[in-house]
Amino acid sequence: MKAALVGEDGAVLHRARRATDREGGPDAVVDGLLDFAADLRAHGAEHLGAPALAAGVAVPGTVDEANGTALYSANLGWRDVPLRALLTERLGMPVALGHDVRTGGLAEGRAGAGRGTGRFLFVALGTGIAGAIGLAGGVEAGANGFAGEIGHIVVRPGGRPCPCGQTGCLERYASAAAVGTAWAAASGRADADAADCARAVAAGDPDAARVWTEAVDALADGLVTALTLLDPGTLIVGGGLAEAGDVLFRPLAAAIERRITFQGAPVLVPAALGDGAGCLGAALLARDLLRHIPQTTEVRT
Numbered sequence: 539m540k541a542a543l544v545g546e547d548g549a550v551l552h553r554a555r556r557a558t559d560r561e562g563g564p565d566a567v568v569d570g571l572l573d574f575a576a577d578l579r580a581h582g583a584e585h586l587g588a589p590a591l592a593a594g595v596a597v598p599g600t601v602d603e604a605n606g607t608a609l610y611s612a613n614l615g616w617r618d619v620p621l622r623a624l625l626t627e628r629l630g631m632p633v634a635l636g637h638d639v640r641t642g643g644l645a646e647g648r649a650g651a652g653r654g655t656g657r658f659l660f661v662a663l664g665t666g667i668a669g670a671i672g673l674a675g676g677v678e679a680g681a682n683g684f685a686g687e688i689g690h691i692v693v694r695p696g697g698r699p700c701p702c703g704q705t706g707c708l709e710r711y712a713s714a715a716a717v718g719t720a721w722a723a724a725s726g727r728a729d730a731d732a733a734d735c736a737r738a739v740a741a742g743d744p745d746a747a748r749v750w751t752e753a754v755d756a757l758a759d760g761l762v763t764a765l766t767l768l769d770p771g772t773l774i775v776g777g778g779l780a781e782a783g784d785v786l787f788r789p790l791a792a793a794i795e796r797r798i799t800f801q802g803a804p805v806l807v808p809a810a811l812g813d814g815a816g817c818l819g820a821a822l823l824a825r826d827l828l829r830h831i832p833q834t835t836e837v838r839t
Contacts, residue, residue, distance in 0.1 A: 594820030641819035643670020776809025
């Protein structure tokens, strides 16, 4: 878990990390999150002169942001966790709950690569793939909290099975996890990962280039589908796989260009905020809760 105390000007005043107790089960994860948030609030009160006035929390999975419920997270084992209510009771302050990638997209839109761009699509390439649809300083959640789930666009019908129940989903071919699995098989190294594959591509390894090209082609197929539906002016790509830099962005830009016919080509840019985007986005959610409350002191979220 990552956390931060953020001032009203957006400056990060304190950062903290704590292990997630997944082995202890879903309830242990919730308890650990509540303890972490309470400790962070106490740190602000003791070391920064005042406690936070609001909290923002970003979690993976399916999130009902309006009702403050973590509906489902396979990674954490959660179903219908009333996280906002639990945190509000524990902290005694307003709490906002958001989806981790949409929250990161909110930060990129207001303070990162999407700032001043208008309509954008933020795509995070990590263990899975998810996106955030940005417009007018906000991020679209959708009617049921599924907006931006680009990783489950089917790009290879009848292909690899996905835990979501479909086959051929984008994230089964182009996520960092998928690239790592494919490169481990191709290289014969069980411990190989996507970063290893990117380095091998840069070094001219033909087997790595084949694995990488298959992933980039699948990614371009999924992205062009999203671009056709959403027509963003800017396409922001982040997450672990994006750390490959030009090894990813050059072939991806070319692959998108080959597929575009009538669609407008967006500006393709890397994310600017790195792994701090989620914390900053959560702070922005907290700030939004307070936007109608007169403030006489510095706000820390």
